[in-house]
Amino acid sequence: MSGTPLEEMELVERAKAGDAACFASLVRLYQDRVYSVAYRVLASAEDAADTAQETFLAAWEGLARFRGDSSLYTWLYRIAVNKALARRRSRASKGRFVAGSADGSLDGVADFADGPQVAVERAENARIVQAAISALPEDLRVIVVLRDIEGLEYEEIAEVLEIPLGTVKSRLHRGRLDLRESLKGVFRVAP
Numbered sequence: 001m002s003g004t005p006l007e008e009m010e011l012v013e014r015a016k017a018g019d020a021a022c023f024a025s026l027v028r029l030y031q032d033r034v035y036s037v038a039y040r041v042l043a044s045a046e047d048a049a050d051t052a053q054e055t056f057l058a059a060w061e062g063l064a065r066f067r068g069d070s071s072l073y074t075w076l077y078r079i080a081v082n083k084a085l086a087r088r089r090s091r092a093s094k095g096r097f098v099a100g101s102a103d104g105s106l107d108g109v110a111d112f113a114d115g116p117q118v119a120v121e122r123a124e125n126a127r128i129v130q131a132a133i134s135a136l137p138e139d140l141r142v143i144v145v146l147r148d149i150e151g152l153e154y155e156e157i158a159e160v161l162e163i164p165l166g167t168v169k170s171r172l173h174r175g176r177l178d179l180r181e182s183l184k185g186v187f188r189v190a191p
Contacts, residue, residue: 008026008029008071008072009068009072011023011025011026012026012063012066012068012072015060015063016063016064016066023060023063026072027056030072030073030076031052031056033073033077033150034052034055034056034076034077034080035048035049035052036048036149036150037077037080037081037084037145037146037149037150038051038052038055038080038083038084040130040133040145040149040150041081041084041085041088041141041142041145042084042087042088042091043130043131043133043134047084047087047091048084050087051080051083051084051087052080054083055076055079055080055083056076058079058083059075059076059079062079070159074156074159074160077146077150077152077156077160078159078160078161078162081142081146081160081161085138085142088138089138125187128183128186129183132179132182132183133145133149133179135182136175136178136179137178139171140171140172140174140175140178141175142161143157143161143168143171143172143175144172144175144176144179146160146161147168147172148172148176154168154169154172
């Protein structure tokens, strides 16, 4: 489903009035993107699925407070990032951290169209990159994920994280430098 902003706002207004079917349409519209950002922050398919579910539950419960100052997409991302970070902090305090999914792969990476050797190399490279992203400090990791993986604009990231635009840019720069440094021995990285 891909709706226009006007159609989306109509769904939001109807969902605010208690129409669960309209809210379900919004969930279908954004569930993959919410899961993806949670997965990139948490590096665990199970935790990402739980976080996505918590995000939509919180959105349903808080929908009446959504004023439309930002897009629904930005509002959902803010909830998802906050829930993912809280889960990650909780996991870290319990000494539980997994640098990849249970099977060591990333969704959609193993594409055997180019042959099994290429698919295995792609999956391994994706696992290495995900581990490097997961090793970044939280404040840098979230911005790298939102910009370089999820494709959010700088302004959207600033809005989602509720931080100044300059902070977004400087953290993204530092995060990319840290990633480049950690992947330098694994991949040939341009200077």
